[in-house]
Amino acid sequence: MKTVFQEGDVFTKLSFLISGLNNLRAKQFVKGLAFLVAEILFFLTFFVQVIPAVQGLITLGTKTQGIKEVVKDGIKMQIAQEGDNSMLLMIFGLASVIFTLVYVYVFWCGLKANRKIFLLRKEKKKAPTIIQDFKTLADGRFHMTLMSIPLIGVLCLTILPLVYMILLAFTNYDHSHLPPKHLFDWVGLSNFGNIFAGRMAGTFIPLLTWTLIWAVFATVTNFFFGIILALLINTKGLKFKKMWRTLFVITMAVPQFVSLLIMRNMLSDWGPVNTLLEKAHLISQPLPFLSDGTWAKFSIIFVNMWVGIPVTMLISTGIILNLPTEQIEAAEIDGANKFQIFKSITFPQILLIMTPTLIQQFIGNINNFNVIYLLTGGGPTNSTFYQAGETDLLVTWLFKLTVEAADYNIASVIGILIFTLSAVFSLLAYTRTKSYKEGGAI
Numbered sequence: 001m002k003t004v005f006q007e008g009d010v011f012t013k014l015s016f017l018i019s020g021l022n023n024l025r026a027k028q029f030v031k032g033l034a035f036l037v038a039e040i041l042f043f044l045t046f047f048v049q050v051i052p053a054v055q056g057l058i059t060l061g062t063k064t065q066g067i068k069e070v071v072k073d074g075i076k077m078q079i080a081q082e083g084d085n086s087m088l089l090m091i092f093g094l095a096s097v098i099f100t101l102v103y104v105y106v107f108w109c110g111l112k113a114n115r116k117i118f119l120l121r122k123e124k125k126k127a128p129t130i131i132q133d134f135k136t137l138a139d140g141r142f143h144m145t146l147m148s149i150p151l152i153g154v155l156c157l158t159i160l161p162l163v164y165m166i167l168l169a170f171t172n173y174d175h176s177h178l179p180p181k182h183l184f185d186w187v188g189l190s191n192f193g194n195i196f197a198g199r200m201a202g203t204f205i206p207l208l209t210w211t212l213i214w215a216v217f218a219t220v221t222n223f224f225f226g227i228i229l230a231l232l233i234n235t236k237g238l239k240f241k242k243m244w245r246t247l248f249v250i251t252m253a254v255p256q257f258v259s260l261l262i263m264r265n266m267l268s269d270w271g272p273v274n275t276l277l278e279k280a281h282l283i284s285q286p287l288p289f290l291s292d293g294t295w296a297k298f299s300i301i302f303v304n305m306w307v308g309i310p311v312t313m314l315i316s317t318g319i320i321l322n323l324p325t326e327q328i329e330a331a332e333i334d335g336a337n338k339f340q341i342f343k344s345i346t347f348p349q350i351l352l353i354m355t356p357t358l359i360q361q362f363i364g365n366i367n368n369f370n371v372i373y374l375l376t377g378g379g380p381t382n383s384t385f386y387q388a389g390e391t392d393l394l395v396t397w398l399f400k401l402t403v404e405a406a407d408y409n410i411a412s413v414i415g416i417l418i419f420t421l422s423a424v425f426s427l428l429a430y431t432r433t434k435s436y437k438e439g440g441a442i
Helices: 002-007 010-016 020-025 029-059 087-123 128-136 142-168 190-196 201-232 243-255 254-266 272-279 293-322 325-334 340-364 369-374 394-403 408-430 434-439
Strands: 067-070 075-081
Touching: 002 010, 002 075, 002 087, 010 087, 020 087, 020 142, 020 254, 029 087, 029 128, 075 190, 075 254, 087 408, 142 408, 190 293, 190 408, 201 243, 201 293, 201 340, 201 394, 254 272, 254 293, 254 340, 254 369, 293 369, 340 408, 340 434, 369 394
Parallel strands: none
Antiparallel strands: 067 075
């Protein structure tokens, strides 16, 4: 761009300020007018909308809603006084920043178009017409043309809400500062300090520990027992293989929330399981499957095995049926028993293929909202926890902080920490797997 500005003529240099001017001179009227109109509209919008919106994003409002007393015809009256809405100011401010960044990209495209015209004039070539540009967009750059519409959707429906959620973590937007009646303000990193060392640490640390323990056990148990079940069903000589496989797959056909609610009723203090055990004189009082913290955690892991093992069984079955038989037959000829074959041949190959799936399942279990919320609701309650129970995961705690407590700032911090934990673990674990290293060249 520096060379273009130094060697270009007056029109080329002015095009660095007036976007599209060089395109108009080259008779690219549609493209030139598009860049010019975009610049005019941006500057009009910039002074009328963008600057006030950015100021609102910085201050998050200065005028609170309330009651104002006025005197009219000698009579004192109280009228509602409108105030600022911090939430709307933040959203409009973010939208203005994104709008500005989008225009910066459009302006950069105008500079590249100016450079292209400069090079064509230098080579004494004609600039492409609108029809030629359209053919380029519909043929050689058709993928970019189609991506423009989804990109707008991503900006409005994904990036804007995501950045908004992240920014909430740096405010005091909680149940005491709910707009429009109240304003909230920027508080920096105090919410993060509150989570790690403040009054929330007594809840966050135990829930983080339980979340990691749950994710490990839920993933390992489903993986291990799913493989064992797949090997048993696919054993040579076993009759009615399709029937056995179908029986276990039925649990997948039933909606998960139905299975979880049924298990919740069955394992309650006065449910069928405790009733049967009492009638069989095996227990004298109900077992606290879901009403005691430790019992509830074991119950959750057990129920999750019932729901998740068939999934691993189906995946493992597909892998087992496609394993090369030559190695297994050679091992049998050499005198290896079934356990040695499983340990040295079958399991390593299954693990190689399923490692990415295991990482995905681990991350999914960290964010496994359904099993916890539908089975225990996060209970039993713990008086030392803030808006959380003994079996709450970070994700269910986030839900309660948002829906029940309206502490959006703390919930935003939890969301950021969950994302960071999931992203870092996924990246580190996957890039160190044999699956990634052996498939990296593909």
